[in-house]
Amino acid sequence: MRHAAAPGSGDPPGLRLGDCSTQRNLSEQGRAQARAIGDLFRANGISSAAVYSSQWCRCLDTARLLGIGDVVPLELLNSVFGDSSAAEVRTAALLGWLRGQRFGGPAVLVTHQVNITGLTGEVPESGEMIIVRIHEADPVQVIGQVATPA
Numbered sequence: 001m002r003h004a005a006a007p008g009s010g011d012p013p014g015l016r017l018g019d020c021s022t023q024r025n026l027s028e029q030g031r032a033q034a035r036a037i038g039d040l041f042r043a044n045g046i047s048s049a050a051v052y053s054s055q056w057c058r059c060l061d062t063a064r065l066l067g068i069g070d071v072v073p074l075e076l077l078n079s080v081f082g083d084s085s086a087a088e089v090r091t092a093a094l095l096g097w098l099r100g101q102r103f104g105g106p107a108v109l110v111t112h113q114v115n116i117t118g119l120t121g122e123v124p125e126s127g128e129m130i131i132v133r134i135h136e137a138d139p140v141q142v143i144g145q146v147a148t149p150a
Contacts, residue, residue, distance in 0.1 A: 001110050002124040004037070004065075004148075005030035006058040010081060017078075020057035030058070033127040034065035036149040041068050041108075049106040054078045056112070062127075063110040077111040080118070091118040098134045 006024045016022045026034070041049070046068060053063035054077040063071040076094045080087040094115070101107070108129075117123050120142050122130045127148035133141040 001037070001062070001108055001129040002113050002116055002126055003030070003054075003056070003059045003062040003110055004033040004127040006126065011056075017055045023057045026058050026061050030126065031061070031065055033148055034062045035067070037062075037127060037129075038066035038068055040146070040149055041066065041106075046106050049108050050103050051108045051110070052077060053110040054112060054115075059110045059112070063108070066108065066110075068108070074109075077109060077115060079112040079114060081112065081114045087114065087118050090115070094119060095134070095140065099136060 004026055006026050008024050011024050012022065014022050041047070049068045051063050051066065051069040051071045052074040053059045053071050055073045055075060056079060059077065060071060060073065076090060076097055078090075080090050113124060116130055120130050120132060120140055122142060122145070124130055124145070125148055129146040130142060131144035131146065133143050135141060
């Protein structure tokens with residue numbers, strides 16, 4: 001899932017993880033989107049899930065506002081925007097991690113557009129979900145998309 005709406009693009013110079021004042025953050029619309037996405041999960045029978053998030057504040061806030069599980073910050077989900085050499089390495093590492101997981105139910109990963117595009121080839125809008133199936137050896141299979149709630 002791409003983080004909910006956060007005004008602008010990129011981050012200001014001097015970004016520091018753990019210091020939200022140095023980052024682009026969710027707008028009120030983005031916070032409302034994240035809550036609505038959590039409601040959408042619950043309306044479809046998913047009241048709890050394994051939730052992993054990029055360490056960027058806008059992703060962590062999105063993940064927490066879903067209200068469907070404890071949020072685990074995962075460095076593999078951090079943005080690779082503007083670093084094409086890191087993008088391939090990070091995407092391969094994330095795919096390896098995913099292939100090694102045995103989730104006992106739904107899993108939600110909250111990250112950035114560039115990371116999702118690298119993994120799936122899809123370009124999601126803010127708050128949009130790309131549903132995938134992870135195979136042991138084959139590429140990631142996109143099996144659906146869920147648009148951002150209005």
